[in-house]
Amino acid sequence: MTTPFAWLAQRIRLERRSLKAASLSAMIAAILIIVGGGVVRVTGSGLGCPDWPTCTGGSIAPTAEMGIHATIEFVNRLLTFVLCAAVGWVIIAARLQREPVPGITRWAWFQFWLVVLNAVIGGITVWVKLNPYVVAAHFLAATLLLTAAAATWDEVQNLGNASEAASNDSLKSLGTWLVAISALLVIIGTGVTGSGPHAGDSAEVPRMGFDWLQITIVHAAAAVGALVVALVLWHQARQQQVPVVAHKAKLFIWVLAGQGLIGVVQAVTSLPELLVVAHLVGSALVWIGAVRVGLASHATARGIQPQNS
Known part of the structure; x- marks a missing residue:
């Protein structure tokens, strides 16, 4: 049929x-x-x-x-x-x-x-x-x-795209860690939002039972962890002459840094609505960057060189 x-x-x-x-x-x-x-x-x-x-x-x-x-x-x-x-x-x-x-x-x-x-x-x-x-x-x-x-x-x-035989287990491992920490960053972020003032409605909506300041600090620590892993990955990719991974890691670093700046500003200015939305846009871009870096590092480990885009 x-x-x-x-x-x-x-x-x-x-x-x-x-x-x-x-x-x-x-x-x-x-x-x-x-x-x-x-x-x-x-x-x-x-x-x-x-x-x-x-x-x-x-x-x-x-x-x-x-x-x-x-x-x-x-x-x-x-x-x-x-x-x-x-x-x-x-x-x-x-x-x-x-x-x-x-x-x-x-x-x-x-x-x-x-x-x-x-x-x-x-x-x-x-x-x-x-x-x-x-x-x-x-x-x-x-x-x-x-x-x-x-x-x-x-x-x-x-x-x-053409394949280039290259085995980089260290890049593969770092790419996995970057995706994992970025995922943890996103998950903790839902706790920050769920404990914060924006409940989503003017009615009495229950909030998560976390201390907002404490979970925000944990969220920031996860962001720093992702940044450190990305910097190490970028450095190793440059040393091992894997330009695609280095390029995508560098983009991730810049996006994460911008997202961190928005996060700090919104935290110290009592979470204004416009910055909260901007932070959501940033979270989407950070996650896209993490996925692309993870795919690129694993593709390199399999011997497939992705396009630099």
Whole structure:
């Protein structure tokens, strides 16, 4: 039995540039999902639509009487459709390539199922009235989606590049440590947010039971740890003449430094809303950087030299 994709593949073939554009759009959409959630949180619009999947009662969209918070929450929900369109584009573009790319196709479908997971957790978040632990799980699910989107985009950039035999176990180990510490940084960050003042709604929303100052210090320590590992990785990659890893590690260092600066400023200025959103953008960029460095270091260890991009 011929599947719809197989039927299309017999009639339509797409170039690499379509796949590059699709994978980039999906990664940008994944970032927008994270930022949109941050805007909902800092504006106190988390329960602007008090139900899910409808906004209220039998209405999908908010009514005029529900006010600006309902509109903000509803627009955030609409971003899911933008994300679905972007991920669908990646799936189609990967399946219709002139030269098969089964690895990219698997990453694209992985993104699709993560979109479903993220939507379900988002609905549960509304049902449990913004329980901070479920909100944290919602953010981590969005970050997992961003992981898949970043990995897909990075792998697409490397398609067709020449291999260079090189074994760098030390770079592989450091790349693994960088991803692990960066993941820990993201997880601890949900505790900082869950203990802070931005509960996501003007109603009484429970907070995590951490001391905000203490967990913020732990978060900062994890950031310093990631920075140290990145510096060592960058230095070793330069010494071992692996320019792609060195280049991506350097980009990660600069992004992490900028993110750290935003974090310090927002902490000492009582977490202004605009800086909180900027910090969320920074967290997405830091995580993308960590994923790309991890992939590059492991690709080098396997003897595959990625493109310098």
